Amino acid sequence: LKLKFIFIFMFFLPSARAAAQERPFFITYDHALEEPGSLETALNPALGTQRGGGGFLSWWAEFEYGAKAWWTTAAYLNGQRTRRDSTVFTGFRWENRIRPLMLEHRVNPVIYLELERLSEADKTLVPVVGHDIEAEHAEPNEATSGERETELEARLILSSRLEGWTIAENLVFERSLEGGPWEFGYSFGLSRPLALAASPARCSVCPENFVAGIEVYGGLGDTGSFGLKKTAHYLAPVLAWELPRGATLRVSPTFGLNGNSHRFVLRFGAAFEIPSFGRRVGLVR
Amino acid sequence: MRGVLALTCAVWATACVGGHRIDGLARAPEPMSADSNPAGSDTRAGEKLYARHCAECHGGDGRGRTGPSLRTARVRGASPGQLFWMLTNGDLRGGMPSWSHLPAARRWQIVAYVSALEADPAITPPERRSTAAALPVSPRPR
Numbered sequence: 001l002k003l004k005f006i007f008i009f010m011f012f013l014p015s016a017r018a019a020a021q022e023r024p025f026f027i028t029y030d031h032a033l034e035e036p037g038s039l040e041t042a043l044n045p046a047l048g049t050q051r052g053g054g055g056f057l058s059w060w061a062e063f064e065y066g067a068k069a070w071w072t073t074a075a076y077l078n079g080q081r082t083r084r085d086s087t088v089f090t091g092f093r094w095e096n097r098i099r100p101l102m103l104e105h106r107v108n109p110v111i112y113l114e115l116e117r118l119s120e121a122d123k124t125l126v127p128v129v130g131h132d133i134e135a136e137h138a139e140p141n142e143a144t145s146g147e148r149e150t151e152l153e154a155r156l157i158l159s160s161r162l163e164g165w166t167i168a169e170n171l172v173f174e175r176s177l178e179g180g181p182w183e184f185g186y187s188f189g190l191s192r193p194l195a196l197a198a199s200p201a202r203c204s205v206c207p208e209n210f211v212a213g214i215e216v217y218g219g220l221g222d223t224g225s226f227g228l229k230k231t232a233h234y235l236a237p238v239l240a241w242e243l244p245r246g247a248t249l250r251v252s253p254t255f256g257l258n259g260n261s262h263r264f265v266l267r268f269g270a271a272f273e274i275p276s277f278g279r280r281v282g283l284v285r
Numbered sequence: 286m287r288g289v290l291a292l293t294c295a296v297w298a299t300a301c302v303g304g305h306r307i308d309g310l311a312r313a314p315e316p317m318s319a320d321s322n323p324a325g326s327d328t329r330a331g332e333k334l335y336a337r338h339c340a341e342c343h344g345g346d347g348r349g350r351t352g353p354s355l356r357t358a359r360v361r362g363a364s365p366g367q368l369f370w371m372l373t374n375g376d377l378r379g380g381m382p383s384w385s386h387l388p389a390a391r392r393w394q395i396v397a398y399v400s401a402l403e404a405d406p407a408i409t410p411p412e413r414r415s416t417a418a419a420l421p422v423s424p425r426p427r
Contacts, residue, residue, distance in 0.1 A: 023386075032386040035341075037351070069377040102377045104385050164388045197390035200329035208391075275341040279351060 023166070024211045024240035026252050026267050027127055028189030030159035030168040031108040033097060034066030037284050039277035046254075048123060048265040053138035054083030058123040060093075065277070070099040080123045080141075088145045091118035097157070104161075112155035112170075120144035125234075125265065127153075129174045130183025130222045133232045133260040150177045164196045166213070181224045187217035191238065204244060211240040218257070232261040246273035322365040322400070324393035331398025334391055338384065339399075347402045352381065356405035368396045 023030055026044065034040055042062040049055050058080035067073050076093040093116040100111060121144040123137050151174055159168040172185035191213025198208050218233030220226060236254035243249065250269035256262050278284040324331070336345065342352030349355070360368070372392045375383035384392060 030386070033382065035382045036380050066382070069375060069380050069382045099377065103374050104383060161385050164390075166386070193388055196388040197324070198330040198334050198394055200327070200333065202333060276351060 023189075024191050024213050024238040024250055024252075025168070025187075025189040025215050026236070026238065026250070026269065027125075027217045028168050028170050028187040028215045029097065029110065029112065029155070029157045030166050030189070031099060031110045031157060032159075033070065033072040033099060033110075034064050035275070036066040036069045037276050037278035038066045039274045040064040040271055041274070042269055042271035044124075044250075044267065044269045046124065046265050046267045048125075048137075049263045050082075050137055051134060051263070053140075054085055056080050056082045056123050056137070058090075058125075060124050060126065062271075070102065072097045078118060078122050078124050080121060082123075082141055086141045088119070088121050088141050090122035090124075090145070091116065091148065093118070106160060108159050110157035110159065112153075112157055114153040114155075115150070116153060117148055117150045120147040120149075125262070127155075127170075127172050127174075127185050127187060128217055128219050128232055128234065129153075129172050129185035130181075130219050131225075131230050132183075132185075132219050133230060134256070134262045135260070137262070151175060152177060164192050166191045170217075181222040183222045184220035184226065185218065186220055187215060189213060189215040189238075202244075209242045211242075213238045215252075218261075230260060231258075233257040234261055234265070236265075236267070240269075246275065247271070248273075322369075322393055322397050324390065324397045326397060326401070328398040328401045330391075331394040331396070331401075334387075334395050335398045338387070339395065342381075347399070348405060354405065355399055356402050358404050360399065360402070361404040363400075365393070365396050365400055368399055369393060372396065 023032060040062070042064070043059060044062065045057060045059040047055065047057055059078070061077045062074060063076075064072060064074035074095045074097075076095065078090045078092065079088060080090055081087040093114055095112070095114040098111045098113075100109060120136070120139075121141050125132070153172065153174045155173070156171045157168065158170075159166065161167075166189070168189045170187045172187070174183045174185070175181070191211050193208060194210040194212060195207035199206060203209070215236050215238060216234070217236075219231035221229065221231060233256070234254050235257055236252045238250065238252040240248055240250045248269070248271040250267070250271070252267040252269075254265040254267060256264065274280075335347075340350075342350055343355050344350040344352075347355040363371075369389075369392055371381075372384050372395060374385070375381040377383065384395075387395075
């Protein structure tokens with residue numbers, strides 16, 4: 001109940017102005033970071049099909065804060081509800097993204113480090129690594145929600161801007177702190193605003209407020225069995241709509257590309273930015 | 286707990302490397318010192334974008350808020366190319382984010398608006414830490 005109140009509070013806090021242009025991707029990161037002192041809250045539900053089990057609604061709530069202009073830190077809370085099964089909180093993630101280079105380059109690297117403690121019941125598919133396949137999600141929550149692992153995830157984010165296009169590639173490395181092999185994954189994203197220049201008039205439903213793109217992501221096995229064998233891959237068109245006062249809506253119909261993937265996942269995202277949050281709560285002067 | 290400590294150390298270690306200021310950040314490369322703005326002199330779209338992306342820090346009137354004033358002689362004297370370069374790269378170490386995620390056309394529109402702001406004689410760059418202070422000191426090319 002307390003969590004519910006926190007969410008409601010965060011999402012409806014009045015915002016003075018909008019700020020950054022939200023990336024449309026759900027999985028892929030580019031090199032844009034949160035503005036220093038700003039807090040972005042987001043809720044990202046996903047409806048997924050499941051062969052051999054009930055369909056599911058998974059979600060993650062996101063609290064992303066611009067600690068510095070070159071460092072963004074974020075906390076995530078994950079959960080899911082499976083049809084003909086139960087609703088479970090699956091764990092948390094703490095993520096950090098750091099820009100090692102202070103100027104823009106043709107290719108801009110970002111170092112991504114994340115600590116996560118998630119149960120095997122997690123179905124957010126963020127990210128897809130190693131041999132994460134659909135069959136693993138068919139097990140009932142009762143069997144999987146008790147199995148929790150603390151994992152370290154690292155990514156090398158490479159991102160470029162070219163004539164209005166954003167091109168981003170992420171290489172994902174993940175390993176349980178309790179041992180086991182390194183697992184690998186990838187994601188690739190391409191996006192562009194529907195209009196590059198802004199119109200003088202204030203508008204909500206105009207091309208400049210929409211960003212469209214596509215992302216592809218999947219697993220690459222692990223240190224013991226690197227490759228595409230027994231891995232899942234997805235293709236997902238994405239669309240983001242920036243609303244006035246810092247709100248962004250996103251949608252992404254996601255299609256499984258092979259027999260190991262969920263056939264279809266429909267992702268939604270609602271994000272809300274609170275500029276100068278750090279100053280308001282006394283984190284920064 | 287061990288994981289949290291390990292990640293914290295890793296973040297700070299990377300941050301120490303990442304946060305290093307690069308000499309010459311303040312210098313826009315020669316090609317960026319162009320005196321012409323492809324967005325022209327129409328400031329209406331730029332005003333809208335400024336209100337959306339910049340006013341939170343630089344103030345609705347450009348006189349500064351949490352960020353520095355843009356109504357300085359230094360900003361007024363900067364070429365559109367220099368302002369565009371500053372907007373594109375930001376001053377990450379100094380706290381200004383990069384706005385490269387905005388399409389170039391929109392960055393030029395913001396530059397058109399900022400260039401049109403009248404300088405406020407009451408504010409001089411040395412008295413306040415200024416984004417504009419990071420700009421090259423050479424006079425605006427004609």
